[in-house]
Amino acid sequence: MDSFLSYTFIGLFTGAAYAIAASGLVLTYSTTRVFNIAHGAVGMVFAFVYWDFSQRQHMPAWLALALVLLVVAPAFGVFVQRVLTRGLGSQPIGVSLVVTVGILVGLIGVATQIWPPASRTVPQFFAGHLITLGNVVITWHQVLTVVLSGVVAGCLYLLLNRTRIGTAMRASVDNPDLLQLYGGRPQLVAALAWAIGTSLAALAGILLTPVIGLQYYDLTLLVISAYAAAMLGKLTSLPMTYVGAMGLGILQSYAVGYLPSAGNVAGLRAVVPTLFLFGIIVLLPQAPLRIGQVKGLVSAPVPTLGRASIWGGALVLFAMLLAVGLSTSNLLLLGTAATYAIVMLSLVLLTGYGGQVSLAQFTFAGVGAVAYAKIDQPNLFGLLVATLVAAAVGALVAIPVLRLTGLYLALATLAFAQLMDKLVFQASYAFQFNNPLHAERLSVLGLKIDGTGSYTVMMTIFFVLLALGVIAVRRGRLGRILIAMRDSQAACGTLGLDLRWLRVGLFAASAGIAGLAGALFAGLRGTIVANDFQFFASLLVLLVAVIWGVTSVTGAAIGGVFLMYLPVAQSDHANIAGLLFALLGFGAVALGRDPNGLANKIFGFNSWVVDRLYPALAERYPGMALRSRTDEWDGAVDGVDDESLAASGTEVERDVVVAG
């Protein structure tokens, strides 16, 4: 009975911290329609700031706390709302997710740059003060946290129901445009919401740190708990969020107390928020299809299959040259680049064409890798089975989210990635607590591809074949349907398309491609470890894919090389390793609004050369205009869709509008 009581008190404490974090999340999401995946990362960064103020600079705890909660955090919140996420609420869900994932990665980069890994402790508030009830001991820190969560709830209630700005906030939830028409100031409301939301994230982070430690990733994943709690109130109801947070905290505490601490179920204790989340998702009712959300997106040009094959052939030839010239360690890097590129192809299909976001692509690669190693059939059959296993797991993730919108799918993938990290990959049927797994290299039709060079070339060929497949899909019926689905789900539904299963199929296909990449990667490396497939890698893959262009296979190819190079650059320049993450994250924030990415700029340059520069030069220097040359250029233009060329024109205009 005593232990039950003390687990309940611990649960109340955790729940109270979750409630504080979740209230902030709900406040920002419901007023601006931007779901801040970086909410936990914000809490993490401000826990570090608080440590810096109170421990390193030896400020009194109350002063440090007041500075963080009342000055630094709100200012940062306003900055994020005004500069980084402004106007995101009306953008497609994919864009706002990528931008906030960019903030998450950027914040982790900033934190590791400013506060390199070291042992840091944050003492509890009123450390040493205890309350004893019979045999149960409660700390003042725990009591303070529970009291603070009540104060936060009360203050938010008063703010929202008793003040003018609060009324405007509630109105903003329903319709910001209307609020503006009636003389309200949605921008002010949004800024205030983000200031308060950021402060609450900081408070939750600071309160939790003495218990879970000052770590980059654990606090970042606080967003999953907050989100799980907020889901009970469908991300809009504060009272239900409070109930959800308390329930989750207590549930988690009991799981820690009463579930066995060894064996396969041990990991369960770490993934209670995730399971809680999936439980609620399954119970949520069907989301209605949104009307009036149509946005014609300007896509990167889609090449003809013939033209793409020529480029693909050139790429394979280039890989062959490198296979001869490079050392084994560099070839392994090249193979890694091919792995990343194939994973990014899976995102081209899912995000670029389908408009859905996955935050677990590398987890699916891990599933494929583990399946490939476990089947121990190093041939095309084993590869196929590994791919299918990953696809099936992808379908299993997507099915519970079937009835909900893209935001919930993306958040479910984040939760799923964490579940796999903590529970499945560590289990005896996978990596067994960080043990390496061995995998053999592939043999194709009886021919064993053993050399690292030839294996790398083979991976390049796989990339090219898959890229051609993705392009063929885009050019065909399915591609048209995917674009239509991205543009208007309501219209697709009323034309008779079953969006739910199409989305599951798309998600499974994408997971399958990622799994194939993982299987090839396992063969390349020979040994794989769970660390190769952590959730954070999935976030990086998504960001790099978007930066280089998630709507084109060219973007995937360049992105793969770029992502391979990132850890190399980080180990070469260890002193700015965090800064590189920060650059990547905030680069994605800057570029995330255009999913066509940098690759499209290259296409744009190409068509500028063909359409403008070359004719101009030919006019000025007639001697240069070789007849055969002109024909070749014309052929090049014909190779690209008329549609996309027309499109790149409109894009320029749009850019101007945005800039103006």
Added chain:
Amino acid sequence: MSLLQVEDVVVQFGGVTAVNHATFEVVAGSVTGLIGPNGAGKTTCFNVITGLQRPTSGHVRFDGRDITRTAVHRRARRGIGRTFQRLEAFGSLTVADNVRVALDIHEGFRGIFRPGDHDVDELLERVGIAEYAAERADSIPTGTARLLELARALACQPRLLLLDEPSSGLDEAETEAFGALLVELAGEGCTVLMVEHDMDLVMSVCDEIHVLDFGSVIAAGTPAEIRVDPKVQRAYLGYSDEGQGAHVAESLDETKVLAR
């Protein structure tokens, strides 16, 4: 015989009642008008019929079967097509591809063997926008986009076609051609239910008209009956029985048309 029955449907958004015990029928093979002042709940009714909005209470029957809880795409497959008041054309696709997608979705796997683009061209010709075939759908004028949505809906060969303010954005000649097309469609067995503010069009093509006000059906009948119905005039002109001044500002536009 009635193809569609809306029975006692109520839709509430928070405290607002958008549709209040609406009941009406659409006869197979007819062109039926659904009119009423702005905010009367016409589009919400369409959303309930197509499944985009679940009613708070009440039933929808199509072809004798209760479809109140049927998924959006299943209703479409049973033969309910629609266009949208706020355009939902696929902006990143060309006009021709918009129709092609609809055919793809409608035909499913059979469509893989569709010979050429004959059907696409024919549908675009029929609604009169063939000249725009190669343009992106987000770059064409509003009226054209409405006709595109019509062509797209027709690609699925609906038995019941819901048109939400189809003529706004069309000029007089286009509206006339559009009216003729509707009558032709109804003759071919494609029943039309239309929300429309252009009273000339409504009065000239509709066989029957239902009038919605504050979410309830306040009148139903032939155009001739509706024209002289005092309740309809009250709803549109905003006069109370004592003859006080207008209070429904939004309906002034329609008032002028009605008075012509």
